[in-house]
Amino acid sequence: MPPSSNLQLTKHGVLMIALGTLVCGLGSFMARPVREQAGYILAAILTALCLLIAFRSLGILKTRSLPQGLIRIYLAGGALSIACCVIFWLVQPGFLDIRVLGILAALLGLFWASCYMRLAFHFSANSIQSGMFSILAATTTSLGIILATRSGLTRLGIVTADGCYMILLGVQVYLTAAFLHRQFGRIQLAGR
Numbered sequence: 001m002p003p004s005s006n007l008q009l010t011k012h013g014v015l016m017i018a019l020g021t022l023v024c025g026l027g028s029f030m031a032r033p034v035r036e037q038a039g040y041i042l043a044a045i046l047t048a049l050c051l052l053i054a055f056r057s058l059g060i061l062k063t064r065s066l067p068q069g070l071i072r073i074y075l076a077g078g079a080l081s082i083a084c085c086v087i088f089w090l091v092q093p094g095f096l097d098i099r100v101l102g103i104l105a106a107l108l109g110l111f112w113a114s115c116y117m118r119l120a121f122h123f124s125a126n127s128i129q130s131g132m133f134s135i136l137a138a139t140t141t142s143l144g145i146i147l148a149t150r151s152g153l154t155r156l157g158i159v160t161a162d163g164c165y166m167i168l169l170g171v172q173v174y175l176t177a178a179f180l181h182r183q184f185g186r187i188q189l190a191g192r
Contacts (some may be wrong), residue, residue: 013174020166043159047104102148109144113137
C-alpha cells in the first residue's frame, strides 16, 4: 500500500472520530424535548455523510484481486447477514426512524468489515495478521447488526450508540492505517 493511501486512510479515521464525537455531542443538544427531532435528523445526516465518505474512499484499501469463489462466499455471507438483520428488524417492535439511524450505522460497519476482509485475504500468508483482520471484520459486522436491530432504545440512546460506534470505527481505521504504514515500511527496508 503506497504512503499516500495510508495518509488518506489516516485522515479518514480522524474524520470518522470527529464525526462520531459530534454525533455523541448531539445528546446534549437533544436534552430538551423540543430539539430531539432536530438532533436525530442531524445525527442521521452525519452518519449518512460518513457512509458516503467511506464509499468515496473505496479505492483506498486496494489489494490483489480475490478468487471468484471467495467473492461469491463473502457476498452470500453478506446477503445472509443483511437478510437476518431485516428479519429481526421486521419482527421487533420499535420506531421506524430509530431503525433508520441504526441501519445507516450498520451499513457503515459492513463497509469497513468488507475492507478488513480484503486485508485478511491480502495477509493470508501470515495467519496471525489474517486472523486479526478477520476477527476485526466479524466484530465490526456484529456490532453494526446489533445496533441496527436494537429497537428498545430511545432517540437519544440510538444517537449516543451511533456516535460511539462511529468513534470505534474511526479508531479502528486509524490503527489499521498505522499498522499498514508499519508493514509498508518493513517492505521498503527489506527491499533495500
